[in-house]
Amino acid sequence: MKVSVIGATGYGGIELIRLLQHHPHMHVVSVHSSSQAGVSLHDVYPHIEERFVLRDIRSDDIEGELVFLATPPGVSSEWTPKLLAAGHKVIDLSGDFRLRDGNVYAKWYKKTPPSEEMFKQAVYGLTEWNREHIAKANIVANPGCYPTATLLGLAPLVIQKWVVSDSIIVDAKSGVSGAGRGVSLGVHFAETNENVKIYKVNTHQHIPEIEQMLGDWNDQIGPITFSTHLIPMTRGIMATIYAEAACIVSVDRIIELYEETYKHCPFVRVREAGSFPCTKDVYGSNYCDIGIAYDERTNRITVVSVIDNLMKGAAGQAVQNANVMFGFDEQTGLTAMPMYP
Amino acid sequence: MKVSVIGATGYGGIELIRLLQHHPHMHVVSVHSSSQAGVSLHDVYPHIEERFVLRDIRSDDIEGELVFLATPPGVSSEWTPKLLAAGHKVIDLSGDFRLRDGNVYAKWYKKTPPSEEMFKQAVYGLTEWNREHIAKANIVANPGCYPTATLLGLAPLVIQKWVVSDSIIVDAKSGVSGAGRGVSLGVHFAETNENVKIYKVNTHQHIPEIEQMLGDWNDQIGPITFSTHLIPMTRGIMATIYAEAACIVSVDRIIELYEETYKHCPFVRVREAGSFPCTKDVYGSNYCDIGIAYDERTNRITVVSVIDNLMKGAAGQAVQNANVMFGFDEQTGLTAMPMYP
Amino acid sequence: MKVSVIGATGYGGIELIRLLQHHPHMHVVSVHSSSQAGVSLHDVYPHIEERFVLRDIRSDDIEGELVFLATPPGVSSEWTPKLLAAGHKVIDLSGDFRLRDGNVYAKWYKKTPPSEEMFKQAVYGLTEWNREHIAKANIVANPGCYPTATLLGLAPLVIQKWVVSDSIIVDAKSGVSGAGRGVSLGVHFAETNENVKIYKVNTHQHIPEIEQMLGDWNDQIGPITFSTHLIPMTRGIMATIYAEAACIVSVDRIIELYEETYKHCPFVRVREAGSFPCTKDVYGSNYCDIGIAYDERTNRITVVSVIDNLMKGAAGQAVQNANVMFGFDEQTGLTAMPMYP
């Protein structure tokens, strides 16, 4: 089947093209960029051999049953209605369709929300937890990188109500590619190297996305504390998650719960007791690796969840969702091992 | 005055030598290393011009009123009694004298503790909070790098009882130099670069050190959750500290408290509301920079505390303590600005 | 077909396993390690799912038509005769069989050379230049990482005698993974990060390997100057090659020569005039990208040749050679695009 990528020159876009190059069923037929239309993709990324010429975003020029939108906030809310009208299905990697409430979107994104009707059609694409709806969806809102790591790390505990409902704190660390390819002092090498920075303290737009899903799973869950740190590496996210145990637990019992929960999820791997994943363990792959600790002294559970932010946190999960939407095996085109070191 | 450095070839030792090179009152007269005795320090560190020859650790060969011990755990518990008997004062950068309870030491360090008498003499060298005792001490137990960042970040809130006593979670991130100069797979560049690792989950030996001091300040404080992460940089620690507010607070009110508390502490700098320090802001300096947020949604306070682990977290604070012990201005030799970028 | 990997726990070995996971014709049946026999590979590398147990190196326990040796110097010279006798073909990623002269080997490697008979059987596996012999070989000596980048960058000029025979200088820069997984101060993160080091000045064991091949192409080529630098990254080699033009040339003419030379070499990509590759352009792929400049002021040609040292510089080229040896398309299993960023 034919697919298109809009926003092909960003890091999410180029990762999609890398993944789809070897996909047995999906074939990229057109790539689009509003800022660089007319330019060869090879001129933007000389490491790419294929001689795509970037096209402008015009609906009559977009081909394929499926369109991936890897665009900045605000773009897909404009384009998705047109694409749907023209008969395409859409997977949106931006945050435009992840929240269901326009007011919440407006508050955290500081942008005009999509229409309520669009929101209703959009299905949240945390694949492991939404396969049935994704399979029937016309719009999939691909989750944010931080929410993916956090939600996969928290789901079993929240659903089982094993954690105190207002005790969740997530301390997340991300590589710099998560900030995208746009230039700014914040991504300047000399400012970022040999440095850790906390940013958007208590104001990150992924907070409502995480809380919405947690609330769907367990309506008693209160607001969470969620902090994001930029660390000097290119790829990778680690979410270190803290929560108070709400019942008698042990690390073995929790790990058993996670293994049971994710037994049919080939991309979620749970570590045995005492072992914790590092981001390099998932580098370049679609895995989410999870490690768990329980401390009797404090009665707190610590969950460590790692992903590659451009894979399971963006393009990888988008392809996983595309597989589900079109009836292919979920792992198709995504089974590459992590690259180490 | 004359001073000696034992353990001169480690990162703490070499940083002491760098700092003392320009100290107007202290002069390094001998440097010691059990593993490399007889070798010129210049051969170990070609960037050093001074032509010290490393001496073995033999008490009759150690000169100076003051001896800095920058040695691995277990060494200073053996050597300190001999040094005291020979009339030296001691600043110990290792963890041997930081805990007051031999059983706690044995549990977390898995080593034989120093004698109770030695413990009694040792003064905990968190300079800002212990100047009077340090001034009279014969043994100063220089704090660990993580405890320094954490305790300076928590002190005002804990002392004032503005936080719920069992709600403290510390998520700490450190550069690799904190692991010392010893070789292991854990510090191999190819394993550490482009990677974040959590380590010693709930078992780090700095946990009892932090809890002991918190308990001194406020005996209701319960056990804390404290996690340590290795990130791909050489120097720097960030402690992101979370706690539930125990009373009605605002970010302005908390910042006011911190500014008041630290107004006579030249090395502690408090940020204005909305501004948070990164580790580069203190690179190569003795500062501890602190930023504060309060989130009404969760009623949680977030404190961000950064230090250079080899400076305020080790050698810098050791010199600061030496200044206090010998009646010099606390800042002597320590006023270099951070190096940026 | 079945293959085995000896030395599976090193970086070359683990990269082979990553590549062969998706090879349509080759299947890894046993992995071996003298130092960690009996241990599960998953315990050494938790990112690997497959549950191989590392076996000792015992000839009666090694399966498969083909054995990859990814071992330190000196191991394959001992094991290869046994493996050949047992009917295996061998691709050796170490330097043991690359030189044809035992005295040269002994001088540069400071080890006892393999027997002359073994040397005679070994075929140098610079795939692009030796396909016919590789196709018939029982032992392929897989080229070193530096020689691969250097020789592919120099071949057309040397063969055509377009450069002055004693004018070649190669300034090479490598990521730290090239040093292998063994621990030492030289690969300690804190010593390597924020640092460039030159090493083995004029004594690198890859010098005779490069000169031997250059001499085969053009017997007038004199000794070369070849310098190696360690830079703070994990993967990648750049060889910046300088040589004096021996005839009237232009950058366009040289590029034409390279394109003509490599037109049937899918893994060698030549840049257009004015464009130069960086190591990230080949990250995780089997490509060797080449850029060329000619400076009229100095009459010197500059060739910039980049590879991923663990791919085209080790495991990737080994698989490429295996494909040639067993009659598969040269690109089989090696067509993944570079990972960017």
Add this chain to the structure above:
Amino acid sequence: MKVSVIGATGYGGIELIRLLQHHPHMHVVSVHSSSQAGVSLHDVYPHIEERFVLRDIRSDDIEGELVFLATPPGVSSEWTPKLLAAGHKVIDLSGDFRLRDGNVYAKWYKKTPPSEEMFKQAVYGLTEWNREHIAKANIVANPGCYPTATLLGLAPLVIQKWVVSDSIIVDAKSGVSGAGRGVSLGVHFAETNENVKIYKVNTHQHIPEIEQMLGDWNDQIGPITFSTHLIPMTRGIMATIYAEAACIVSVDRIIELYEETYKHCPFVRVREAGSFPCTKDVYGSNYCDIGIAYDERTNRITVVSVIDNLMKGAAGQAVQNANVMFGFDEQTGLTAMPMYP
């Protein structure tokens, strides 16, 4: 004495302010920035305590006997005449006054050159080689970072005519801070990390600067090949210099020459035979460390010269020149040891 810094918000400017903070004789009285006038320097660089407000560049507002210009190309050619007329002395860290020939400047900088009269007044500030003229100068053209490392590395050989006059090749590697604080894709962390890039091949504006000085020392020296590479670190330059020996030499004899040449140069340190400096050996210091090899096989000399590009390559050498201009000891304010690690 009072000094001003124009261009205070760039990396050269902020390093000047760091160095001058502890200078016993020079005191920064005003800091200027055309782009951020009116802003507090603390708001631009929160790590700085001093509460300078950035002033615009207006000649009647600039104080002090000496003005440091740490501005982009083209600014100081405009401002220096005004500053001289107002009675200031000037040290220019940009490239505007380094070349003596306006046509050469125009060709390599693609900008209108300063007037010939201005060129005549400007003294090239490679301190070790021009102390007498610097002492009397009104304008010092502070050398570029690459020329400093290269020229100090080449001077003895070129002056003594120990190298073949047209055989010099310089392969230089630089950290990213050398590109300045301006934002661009070229300094984006995700594009620069895990990457080596060659840039400005045969066209770097430092080429004529190096050749001019070499020509002053030895008028037979021909054009040089000079390549620049960006490597993933913040600070540091290594110049690896290759040249053919023009007479019978040995490594010991060459080292002796260097030691003799630089015996009164406290910032140039020559390594003993077999030892080579890395950039970390000079990190944060004003040293230039030099190592030397001679290869009998090729009759080539290799010189390895390292500096901190922001120190000896910019602000450090500027302060060194200021010391010479105003009669202070050359080392004043510059004796800090390198920071390691």
